[in-house]
Amino acid sequence: MRYSNFFIPTVKNAPNDAEIISHKLMIRAGMIKQSSAGIYSWLPLGLRVLKKIEQIVREEQDKAGANELLMPTIQSADLWIKSGRYNDYGKEMLRITDRGGREMLYGPTNEELVTDIFQSYVKSYKDLPLNLYHIQWKFRDEVRPRFGVMRGREFLMKDNYSFDLNEEEAKKSYNKMFKSYIKTFLRMGLTPISLRAETGPIGGSLSHEFQILAKTGESKLYYDKELENVDPENIDTKELQTYYAAVDDQHDEKKCPIKKENLKISKGIEVGHIFYFGTKYSEKLEAYVQDAKGKNIPVHMGSYGIGISRLVGAVIEAYHDDKGIKWPLSVAPFSLSIINLMPDDHDCDTKSEEYYEFFMNKNIEVILDDRNCSIGKKLSDNDLIGIPFQLIVGKRDLNEGFIEFKNRLNDQNTKIPLDKVKEHLLLELNK
RNA sequence: CGGGGAGUAGCGCAGCCUGGUAGCGCACCUGGUUUGGGACCAGGGGGUCGAAGGUUCGAAUCCUUUCUCCCCGACCA
Secondary structure, three states, X not given: OEHHHOOOOOOOOOOOOOOOHHHHHHHHOOOEEEEEOOEEEEOHHXXXXXXXXXXXXXXXXXHOOOEEOOOOOEEEHHHHHHHOHHHHOHHHOEEEEXXXXXXXXXXXXXXXXXXXXXXXXXXEHHHOOEEEEEEEEEEOOOOOOEOHHHEXXXXXXXXXXXXXXXXXXXXXXXXXXXXXXXHHHHHOOOOEEEEEOOOHHHOOOEEEEEEEEOOOOOEEEEEEHHHHOOOOOOOXXXXXXXXXXXXXXXXXXXXXXXXXXXXXXXXXXXXXXEEEEEOHHHHHOOOEEEOOOOOEEEOEEEEEEEEHHHHHHHHHHHOEEOOEEOOOHHHOOOOEEEEEOOOOOHHHHHHHHHHHHHHHHOOOOEXXXXXXXXXXXXXXXXXXXXXXXXXXXXXXXXXXXXXXXXXXXXXXEEEEEHHHHHHHHXXXXXX
C-alpha cells in the first residue's frame, strides 16, 4: 500500500468530543469518524485493525471447535416474546416496525435466534456437543454511550453459544472457551485477568468476565500476581479459576484471601464475558434433544462474548504514548512502514521502492510513505498511527551507507548497514 | 434517567456580559523557496453563528422553545 493512495485523514487536534486517550488517538489517527452518539464509521486504517482483531478471535474460536455462522442483525420480535425477554430488555433494545406493521428489533444479542436454529435441526444427543458462533454488529441503545468505540451503541461482537447434554458436559465446553479466551487476548499482546462475575440479565449460574490490563482502564482490579504469568502454551483453566481476582467494589481488604505481597492492583477494561446458564433458554424456546434412552431433555447452554470493536480501543489504551499508538505486531494495520523522507530524490526513491517490493513479496503488510510532505509531518504521522516497524530512508544516512530502523514499541532507533537491512527486518518481523 | 457543560469555516477556539451584520490558529487552494522531527514567504477560497419563534430600526450577542453532542453518576461487550 502506498500512503499517497491510502485514505488516512490524520489530524492534529482531536475534536473536543473525545475524552479518553484511545478515542482521541483513533480520531487523530484517522481510524474512525463519529456518525452519531455511540455510532461510528470505520475508516480504512481503523477497519484494518478491526479485521485483524476479528481474525484472531475467529482463528481461536475455530481452533476451539466452534462453528462460524452468520445471523441477521434485524430480528423478528416473535422469538423474544417467546423467551420472555421482549419486555425484559427494555429501552436498550432498538425496536423497529416493518411496512407490514410487524415488530422487529436490531439484535442486542442472539440467544433466541441461535437456539431457534439449534432446535430446528438438532434432535439427538449424538449431535452434541455443539458450539456455534458469529461475529456480527449488535445494537444496544445505551443510556449513555461513551469512550468512543469502547462503549458504542453499535458494536461488533463475537458471540457464541454452546449446547450440551448435561451440566457436566456444559462445564467442559465452558472451560474450553475460558481457555480459548485467554489465548485470544494473549495473542493480541494483552494481559487478560479473569474474574468470577455476576450473571446479570442473561442469567445463569456460572460466569467469568475477562478484563485486560491498561493504565487508563475503567475498573480497578485486585488480583493474584500469578494471573499475569500465564504460559500461552500451557493454560490450566482450573488453576486460573482458583486465583483471586476482584473488581474494586467486591474487594475487601480484610477478607482478601491472599497474601499482600501476591496481590496486585491495576486498572482493567472488560473485553469478554462468558456464561453458563443451563436450560434457561432451551426450555422456553423448546430446544430439546433425545438422550440415549429416548427421553426428551432440554440442552444445557452457555454463551460467550468478546467485544471486538471495543478491543480496538482497549489495545490502544494498553499500547500508546504521548506521540500516538504503538500497535502490537499481531493487530497492527501494517507491520512495516517504509518512510521515504525525500521523494523525487533518486537514491531515496530507488531504495524505498526496492524495500517496498522486497517486503511485499515476502507477504509482509507494508505501507510506503511516499507522500510529498515535510519530514516532520511524515515522522509524526507514522508515530501517531503506530506501525510497529519503521524504515526511515533519508539522504543523509543513505550517503553514509545506512538506513534507520525504528521499533515503535520501544522507540529504539538503530542505524543498519544497507546490506543488512532486509535480513534484520525479517528477523524482527518473525520474533 | 438525575446532575453539569457545549453548539460560531473541516478541526481547535475568540467574539456574546455592554446588540450595529464575524475573526484567529491549524487544515485546504495557487505560486515560489525549502527538505533528518508536525517548514517558510506571498496570495487565495470557505461560515445565512445548531434549528424555530420572539423583542428591536437592527440579533452570533437579549428572551422562549427545540434538536444535537460531551462530561460526572446509576447500567453494560
